[in-house]
Amino acid sequence: MAVQPIRLFGDPILRKPAVEVATFDKELRTLVQDLTDTMLQASGAGLAAPQIGVGLRAFTWHVDGEVGHLINPVLDLSDEIQDGPEGCLSLPDLTYDCRRALRVVATGFNMHGDPVRIEGSELLARAIQHETDHLDGVLFIDRLDAEARKAAMRAIRESDWFGLEQPVVKVSPHTTNGFGF
Secondary structure: OOOOOOOOOOOHHHHOOOEOOOOOOHHHHHHHHHHHHHHHHOOOOEEEHHHHOOOEOEEEEEEOOEEEEEEEEEEEEOOOEEEEEEEEOOEEEEEEEEEEEOEEEEEEEOOOOOEEEEEEEHHHHHHHHHHHHHHOOOOHHHHOOHHHHHHHHHHHHHOOOOOOOOOOOOOOOOOOOOOOO
16 A cells, blocks of 8 residues: 555556556455545545546545545436535645535445445545546546636646656456456
């Protein structure tokens, strides 16, 4: 269990859809702990497995003092919309208003394979949607209007971190094909 390097915009794993977790074992529990430790150390509201180089459908969140995780999430979104600031640990120091559903009901599993259901609104709903997007290879900047996306891309190109070398992708036994990506 350790803090892992966070993959930055430009790393191909951030654009590749993650595969469902097939095995709920000690290695998965270690992954969830690594995600939690990394997220908390980086003061994030959430962190998805691809952000640390593991292409599995798993994420953690830290909202309003509550820390949790979800494996193989399926979301049911409200029709009501919220606009608000959003950032991403894979896009350091960038925050833009992003449109999301106001409420979410997320179903999936905990790290032991038990079914779970999470209901959230506002910030928790935003975090769950954001992290599930990561599992689908979608970044929050993809959801911005054209003008904001153009500004975000300019800020990324001008950032100190853009283009830095990325760590290698980890391979995981938790997927049905045996690869972590």
